[in-house]
Amino acid sequence: MKILITGGAGFVGARLARTLLARGQLAGREIAQIVLADQFAPPADLAAEARVQARTGPLLAQCAALREEGEGGGFDGVFHLASAVSGECEADFELGLRSNLDSTRALLDALRARADAGTHAGAAPTRLVFSSSVAVFGPDPAVPLPAVVADDTLPAPQTSYGTHKLICEHLVADYTRKGYIDGRSARLMTVTVRPGRPNGAASSFFSGIIREPLAGEEAILPVAPDVSHPVSSPRRTVEGLIAVFEASREAYGGRLALNLPALNVTVQQMLDALQAVAGSAVRARVKPQPDARIAGIVANWPRGASAARAAGLGLQPEASFEDIIRQYIADCAASNPAALRGMA
Amino acid sequence: MKILITGGAGFVGARLARTLLARGQLAGREIAQIVLADQFAPPADLAAEARVQARTGPLLAQCAALREEGEGGGFDGVFHLASAVSGECEADFELGLRSNLDSTRALLDALRARADAGTHAGAAPTRLVFSSSVAVFGPDPAVPLPAVVADDTLPAPQTSYGTHKLICEHLVADYTRKGYIDGRSARLMTVTVRPGRPNGAASSFFSGIIREPLAGEEAILPVAPDVSHPVSSPRRTVEGLIAVFEASREAYGGRLALNLPALNVTVQQMLDALQAVAGSAVRARVKPQPDARIAGIVANWPRGASAARAAGLGLQPEASFEDIIRQYIADCAASNPAALRGMA
Numbered sequence: 001m002k003i004l005i006t007g008g009a010g011f012v013g014a015r016l017a018r019t020l021l022a023r024g025q026l027a028g029r030e031i032a033q034i035v036l037a038d039q040f041a042p043p044a045d046l047a048a049e050a051r052v053q054a055r056t057g058p059l060l061a062q063c064a065a066l067r068e069e070g071e072g073g074g075f076d077g078v079f080h081l082a083s084a085v086s087g088e089c090e091a092d093f094e095l096g097l098r099s100n101l102d103s104t105r106a107l108l109d110a111l112r113a114r115a116d117a118g119t120h121a122g123a124a125p126t127r128l129v130f131s132s133s134v135a136v137f138g139p140d141p142a143v144p145l146p147a148v149v150a151d152d153t154l155p156a157p158q159t160s161y162g163t164h165k166l167i168c169e170h171l172v173a174d175y176t177r178k179g180y181i182d183g184r185s186a187r188l189m190t191v192t193v194r195p196g197r198p199n200g201a202a203s204s205f206f207s208g209i210i211r212e213p214l215a216g217e218e219a220i221l222p223v224a225p226d227v228s229h230p231v232s233s234p235r236r237t238v239e240g241l242i243a244v245f246e247a248s249r250e251a252y253g254g255r256l257a258l259n260l261p262a263l264n265v266t267v268q269q270m271l272d273a274l275q276a277v278a279g280s281a282v283r284a285r286v287k288p289q290p291d292a293r294i295a296g297i298v299a300n301w302p303r304g305a306s307a308a309r310a311a312g313l314g315l316q317p318e319a320s321f322e323d324i325i326r327q328y329i330a331d332c333a334a335s336n337p338a339a340l341r342g343m344a
Numbered sequence: 345m346k347i348l349i350t351g352g353a354g355f356v357g358a359r360l361a362r363t364l365l366a367r368g369q370l371a372g373r374e375i376a377q378i379v380l381a382d383q384f385a386p387p388a389d390l391a392a393e394a395r396v397q398a399r400t401g402p403l404l405a406q407c408a409a410l411r412e413e414g415e416g417g418g419f420d421g422v423f424h425l426a427s428a429v430s431g432e433c434e435a436d437f438e439l440g441l442r443s444n445l446d447s448t449r450a451l452l453d454a455l456r457a458r459a460d461a462g463t464h465a466g467a468a469p470t471r472l473v474f475s476s477s478v479a480v481f482g483p484d485p486a487v488p489l490p491a492v493v494a495d496d497t498l499p500a501p502q503t504s505y506g507t508h509k510l511i512c513e514h515l516v517a518d519y520t521r522k523g524y525i526d527g528r529s530a531r532l533m534t535v536t537v538r539p540g541r542p543n544g545a546a547s548s549f550f551s552g553i554i555r556e557p558l559a560g561e562e563a564i565l566p567v568a569p570d571v572s573h574p575v576s577s578p579r580r581t582v583e584g585l586i587a588v589f590e591a592s593r594e595a596y597g598g599r600l601a602l603n604l605p606a607l608n609v610t611v612q613q614m615l616d617a618l619q620a621v622a623g624s625a626v627r628a629r630v631k632p633q634p635d636a637r638i639a640g641i642v643a644n645w646p647r648g649a650s651a652a653r654a655a656g657l658g659l660q661p662e663a664s665f666e667d668i669i670r671q672y673i674a675d676c677a678a679s680n681p682a683a684l685r686g687m688a
Contacts, residue, residue, distance in 0.1 A: 093456075093522060097449075105441075112437075141598035142653060143496045152487045154498050156600055163518040167511045174507040178437060254485035256500055309486060 001029040002074075004066070006059050006107065007081035008036025011194055012131070014043050016079060016238045021049060026077060027127075027246045035075070037062050038082065060098060063106035070114035070126070078128040079241060080107060086135060086161040087201050093160060100164035104130075108171055112180035127182040129245045130172045132257050134189050134230055135162035137302050148304040149230075151258050158300045173255035185257035186244045189232040189305060193328040195339065202297040206231060209267070210274055210325055213285035214332075216342030222291035223267060223298050230262030230305035233324045234331075236317060243313045253309055261317035263324070264304030273321040277329070278343055285342065345373040346418075348410070350403050350451065351425035352380025355538055356475070358387050360423060360582045365393060370421060371471075371590045379419070381406055382426065404442060407450035414458035414470070422472040423585060424451060430479060430505040431545050437504060444508035448474075452515055456524035471526040473589045474516045476601050478533050478574055479506035481646050492648040493574075495602050502644045517599035529601035530588045533576040533649060537672040539683060546641040550575060553611070554618055554669055557629035558676075560686030566635035567611060567642050574606030574649035577668045578675075580661060587657045597653055605661035607668070608648030617665040621673070622687055629686065 003026065007013040017034050025031055036042045037055045046052050055062055059082045069075075082103060089096030111126045138158035139145035146153060157163040165187075172183035194207040205222055206229060212219035232240070240260035244252065252258070275283035307315065318324050332339040347364065351357040361378050369375055380386045381399045390396050399406055403426045413419075426447060433440030455470045482502035483489040490497060501507040509531075516527035538551040549566055550573060556563035576584070584604040588596065596602070619627035651659065662668050676683040 093524075140600050142600050142602070143598070152498050154496050154600075156598075157514065157518065158521075160518050160522070163514050167514055170501065170507050170511055174501065174504050177502075178504070180437075254487070254500075256484050256486050256498075258486070 001026060001031050001076045002033045002035070003031060004035045004037060004075045004078045005081060006037045006079070007083060008034070009038035009040045009042040009046075009054070009056075010081060011196070012188075012191060012234065012237060013038065013079070013081045014046055015234050016081070016241060017042070017046055017052065019238050019242065021051060026242070029076065037066075058099075059103040060106055063103070063110045066107065067110035067113045070110050074111070074114045075126055077245060078107075078111065078126060079131070079245070080104065080128060081131045083131070083165075084161070085199075085201060086159050086203075087199075089160040089164065096160045096164060100161070101167060104168045104171060108175050108181065112175060115180045125179055125182045127245060128172065128184070129241055130168060130183060130185040131241065132165045132169050132185045132187045133162065134187050134259070134262070134302060134305055135159060136166040136169070136187065136257075138162065138300050145300075145302060148264065148306050149259070149302040150306045151256070151309050169257040176255050182249070183255075184244050184247070184252050186240055186310075187257055187259045188237055188240075189230045189260055189262040191234055191237050192231045193324060194234075195328075195332070195336065202294050205294070206270075209270060209286045210328065211339070213274065213282045214278060214329065214342050215339050216285075218285045218287055220289045220291075221267065221286050222289060222294040224290070224295070225268035225271065226266055227295075227298055228264060228266045228303040229298075230264050230302060231321075231324070232260060232262060233318055233327050235327055236261060236315075240310060240315050243310075243315050247313050251313060253312070258309040259305050259307040261307045261310050261315050262305040263317040263321060265321050270321050273325055277322050277325045281344065282342055345370060345375050345420045346377045346379070347375060348379045348381060348419045348422045349425060350381045350423070351427060352378070353382035353384045353386040353390075353398070353400075354425065355540070356532075356535060356578065356581060357382065357423070357425045358390055359578050360425070360585060361386075361390055361396065363582050363586065365395060370586070373420070381410075402443075403447040404450055407447070407454045410451065411454035411457045414454050418455070418458045419470055421589060422451075422455065422470060423475070423589070424448065424472060425475045427475070427509075428505070429543075429545060430503050430547075431543075433504040433508065440504045440508060444505070445511060448512045448515060452519045452525065456519060459524045469523055469526045471589060472516065472528070473585055474512055474527060474529040475585065476509045476513050476529045476531045477506065478531050478603070478606070478646060478649055479503060480510040480513070480531065480601075482506065482644050489644075489646060492608065492650050493603070493646040494650045495600070495653050513601040520599050526593070527599075528588050528591070528596050530584060530654075531601055531603045532581055532584075533574045533604055533606040535578055535581050536575045537668060538578075539672075539676070539680065546638050549638070550614075553614060553630050554672065555683070557618065557626045558622060558673065558686050559683050560629075562629050562631055564633045564635075565611065565630050566633060566638040568634070568639070569612035569615065570610055571639075571642055572608060572610045572647040573642075574608050574646060575665075575668070576604060576606060577662055577671050579671055580605060580659075584654060584659050587654075587659050591657050595657060597656070602653040603649050603651040605651040605654050605659050606649040607661040607665060609665050614665050617669055621666050621669045625688065626686055
């Protein structure tokens with residue numbers, strides 16, 4: 001089985017690749033090769049793996065080759081994670097359209113060419129999981145944002161990023177209806193705790209207020225402690241993508257996107273969990289410093305999400321934010337102990 | 345004031361142009377010119393009108409010129425009606441993507457270029473009304489179709505046409521959010537009674553069972569009399585497009601699409617209305633001939649629609665289907681009496 005992961009060098013994509021390699025199989029079939037398409041080279045551990053092939057460059061530029069490859073047999077499965085993020089799309093409208101809309105369309109058309117070619121008559125259309133986002137939801141005068149957004153809440157994107165994700169959900173659905181692909185869209189929650197550095201995204205602090213104190217650094221908290229948000233750990237997020245891939249179409253249910261499980265947690269609960277797991281000294285490194293701009297952005301985000309369809313696939317959120325912090329600590333202990341130098 | 349109507353030679357577009365010419369003004373400003381962009385030449389009466397300029401050719405090919413024109417001042421208002429219809433999109437997937445998605449994107453980018461050019465700093469972004477469709481709605485295992493679709497019903501398109509309309513709604517909303525245009529999307533109901541010939545669309549019979557009997561011809565009724573559908577007369581449809589254009593943003597309400605008013609009517613009510621208006625002999629020309637294919641398509645359509653936001657703009661559906669038939673008869677009496685040769 002040959003699998004394509006777009007955005008495969010990114011945080012979620014690389015973790016998905018590692019998980020798939022460790023499993024060795026997907027949907028009951030042995031994984032022979034994983035192609036990581038990304039504008040950046042993959043992490044060293046993945047680059048060194050015999051079953052991994054890296055293709056570095058913009059996805060849009062890679063799609064012509066993907067199309068030819070598809071006509072020769074192509075991929076047995078695709079996880080389409082590549083995306084310009086929210087802040088990039090707001091700063092550069094053209095970049096967002098190109099990276100998120102044009103690239104997805106080109107990828108879907110490359111997969112459609114396989115179905116159209118007829119050389120694989122009888123072969124099932126390529127199964128594809130598209131990583132959409134909770135960012136499709138937002139408030140609108142015509143549709144107030146519910147406290148908890150459900151699978152079937154009316155999307156009202158407040159960013160170009162959310163708009164592109166929603167549009168791609170519907171492209172995936174229509175290419176699926178036509179039989180060109182077997183597509184499924186899963187809306188990711190805010191993935192936390194992300195390793196690395198603050199990235200300037202308005203949501204960056206959701207990871208920063210845990211990651212920086214554990215590394216012995218101060219972290220700014222720009223919003224009120226009663227801000228609530230739907231989050232998911234990296235592990236549960238990857239588990240969700242795989243489960244959506246492996247689901248039968250009947251179990252997936254229709255063609256519309258589903259929400260992945262969310263732990264709906266307040267900032268106060270996140271801080272309490274940090275204190276419980278890592279102690280008061282670590283917790284004390286979080287410094288409230290209200291930022292009206294960030295608070296204003298966050299006020300347009302859902303305070304929580306439900307995921308009934310994902311639950312039907314056996315997916316559940318973490319039981320507590322403490323578990324999410326412990327997962328991050330375990331990951332760091334294995335790969336990057338310096339990230340924990342702030343712990344006693 | 346200079347107005348662009350894409351699809352301006354089509355049935356709704358030409359009627360909109362005639363209505364605007366007769367009014368002489370839009371949103372309180374005198375109409376100096378109406379540009380009809382269409383792949384076909386406009387009807388003779390419009391072609392002969394001094395204030396009308398026809399531009400014949402695919403919209404996509406016209407957008408480069410529209411962009412240059414925009415940078416020189418451009419249009420004060422746009423009605424974007426051009427679209428490949430449902431049947432065309434199902435038969436030719438590429439054509440649908442090109443005609444409906446690529447053309448809309450190119451049009452929006454042409455208007456954005458004006459906002460970006462900066463040469464009109466302080467000028468309001470171009471106001472644009474996009475004609476979306478009740479075809480954005482449909483049943484999905486995850487979201488059953490309600491008996492009456494409202495402004496805020498979750499769309500679940502069942503055709504490429506409906507998918508494209510929904511995607512364009514969200515492009516219009518995002519370009520509006522960014523300040524590139526002042527866009528509004530209005531979902532048209534099934535416009536009936538359309539003049540002309542049956543066009544092979546599954547919905548064709550909604551006009552055919554009125555139009556053909558009035559012309560002295562038999563009409564096939566392919567569905568059961570209890571089929572219900574949201575319809576609108578040509579006049580009310582045009583009135584709705586103009587009201588949505590003239591509304592303040594506050595009155596329009598947010599950025600999501602709204603439904604135009606619908607008369608929710610069963611086929612039986614349509615036939616009863618035909619008998620009441622035109623007599624039993626005309627009514628008797630409708631011949632039931634069940635067609636499982638068409639009945640199957642129609643079963644996926646909404647049985648009715650509500651339009652609370654449009655009502656807030658003062659828009660109402662016709663009071664009865666008899667009124668719609670009388671409107672058609674009056675139109676034909678003025679322009680094409682032969683279409684009424686079946687009346688006693």
